[in-house]
């Protein structure tokens with residue numbers, strides 16, 4: 001079976017590292033992104049230059065029609081999806097909960113929760129043996145924030161990851177007899193652009209001394225856990241979580 005992977009938010013950070021590693025492992029790769037065409041093209045070009053097969057598809061996963069178009073495009077250009085990494089996620093300026101308005105909450109939840117649900121829906125329609133598919137695997141990119149709560153920073157973001165964790169548990173059981181495994185990784189403090197979006201670009205270095213391993217993590221260290229969960233080496237593993245957080 002040809003393995004076809006969709007990685008939401010594959011243009012940068014953890015998603016880009018996952019795209020490179022998936023290509024190394026023989027997957028045909030869809031790099032989804034929202035705005036940054038240049039970054040997505042750079043990932044895809046590097047994979048294709050190294051003999052892999054990758055395409056970049058712009059789609060805002062918070063918009064249902066975009067998600068449907070994304071998966072239809074993957075069908076026609078790469079083939080039936082066998083792996084989904086629900087990686088795209090956002091956070092906004094660090095602040096306390098009393099400063100959050102509905103617009104911000106809806107933006108964060110729309111990408112981090114609704115987007116992940118919609119992508120899982122489209123993947124299951126194609127993977128599930130119930131729908132005549134070959135099976136597959138889904139990995140949700142959650143966060144240690146789901147259990148730490150991100151007080152004073154972004155409780156909204158942390159709560160969105162809590163929702164993703166619950167989706168992981170429920171969906172894993174829902175599709176367990178249909179050839180689909182659903183798991184999640186919970187990264188901790190990883191060197192990517194996301195911290196600048198919270199107004200704290202040096203967050204990982206600021207916090208690292210408080211971590212048991214006294215260092216931040218690299219995107220590739222998260223990608224390795226994701227690829228293990230997707231692989232047949234994890235064939236009896238579903239509805240579970242791998243913490244990639246240096247012991248925090």
Ligand SMILES: NC(=O)c1ccc[n+]([C@@H]2O[C@H](COP(=O)([O-])OP(=O)(O)OC[C@H]3O[C@@H](n4cnc5c(N)ncnc54)[C@H](OP(=O)(O)O)[C@@H]3O)[C@@H](O)[C@H]2O)c1
Pocket residue numbers: 008009010011012013014015032033034035036037039059060061062086087088089090111115141142143144186187188189190191192193194195
């Ligand atoms: N970095 C950490 O320390 C850390 C820790 C725990 C969990 N995580 C989680 O890991 C995941 C990846 O984080 P990261 O740090 O690698 O982030 P990042 O460097 O900020 O990259 C975010 C990626 O998501 C894409 N994206 C954002 N909103 C999207 C949308 N609505 N539709 C489609 N794509 C969208 C971006 O596309 P564009 O390039 O087009 O903007 C980009 O590719 C997130 O779910 C995050 O919550 C990260």
